[in-house]
Amino acid sequence: AQKITQTQPGMFVQEKEAVTLDCTYDTSDPSYGLFWYKQPSSGEMIFLIYQGSYDQQNATEGRYSLNFQKARKSANLVISASQLGDSAMYFCAFVPSSASKIIFGSGTRLSIRP
Amino acid sequence: SQTIHQWPATLVQPVGSPLSLECTVEGTSNPNLYWYRQAAGRGLQLLFYSVGIGQISSEVPQNLSASRPQDRQFILSSKKLLLSDSGFYLCAWREGQKYSPLHFGNGTRLTVT
Numbered sequence: 350a351q352k353i354t355q356t357q358p359g360m361f362v363q364e365k366e367a368v369t370l371d372c373t374y375d376t377s378d379p380s381y382g383l384f385w386y387k388q389p390s391s392g393e394m395i396f397l398i399y400q401g402s403y404d405q406q407n408a409t410e411g412r413y414s415l416n417f418q419k420a421r422k423s424a425n426l427v428i429s430a431s432q433l434g435d436s437a438m439y440f441c442a443f444v445p446s447s448a449s450k451i452i453f454g455s456g457t458r459l460s461i462r463p
Numbered sequence: 464s465q466t467i468h469q470w471p472a473t474l475v476q477p478v479g480s481p482l483s484l485e486c487t488v489e490g491t492s493n494p495n496l497y498w499y500r501q502a503a504g505r506g507l508q509l510l511f512y513s514v515g516i517g518q519i520s521s522e523v524p525q526n527l528s529a530s531r532p533q534d535r536q537f538i539l540s541s542k543k544l545l546l547s548d549s550g551f552y553l554c555a556w557r558e559g560q561k562y563s564p565l566h567f568g569n570g571t572r573l574t575v576t
Contacts, residue, residue: 392551392572396566449512
């Protein structure tokens with residue numbers, strides 16, 4: 350069965366530093382997609398970035414980039430130059446090619462210190 | 464552009480009462496629709512998803528049900544709420560293509576007393 354793991358329940362980072370949020374997954378599918386979402390305290394879920402398993406390059410969206418290591422089955426989110434507004438829960442999510450459902454990790458609570 | 468509406472935003476219901484949460488999507492056709500539940504400070508648990516009218520896949524719940532009476536309408540129901548049904552309920556949609564992202568509604572915070 351597919352599984353997605355976020356091992357960092359919480360992280361504290363100084364403002365303007367870069368931060369890496371870990372995500373590993375377990376699947377036997379050759380083709381799949383990976384997503385990262387941000388959930389501020391308001392509760393809304395904000396889509397940040399997507400990586401396809403066959404993409405040759407790591408995905409980037411502004412200050413967000415995805416460090417995709419297929420052999421290690423990891424898809425870590427990197428936030429450069431963190432800001433106070435980056436304080437939120439962050440979820441990694443996985444969708445296999447064979448299914449319509451998207452599976453979420455348990456999340457990492459990121460707190461940015463001024 | 465596509466939008467998703469979910470209501471109500473908050474709900475307080477007594478144990479044993481019925482539940483009906485509604486979600487509608489605009490600006491797209493034949494979306495995949497999802498209901499997730501999130502306990503306080505926890506991850507998202509997939510409850511139901513639907514790839515078409517009348518097609519519902521259930522992942523977990525025993526006393527919850529879902530229906531899709533129209534293409535862009537998804538309803539979460541219960542005949543009798545339990546205390547353990549308290550949580551944050553999120554409706555989401557995505558296009559039918561393989562790796563399209565989920566787009567979420569603003570959620571319903573349900574407290575069962």
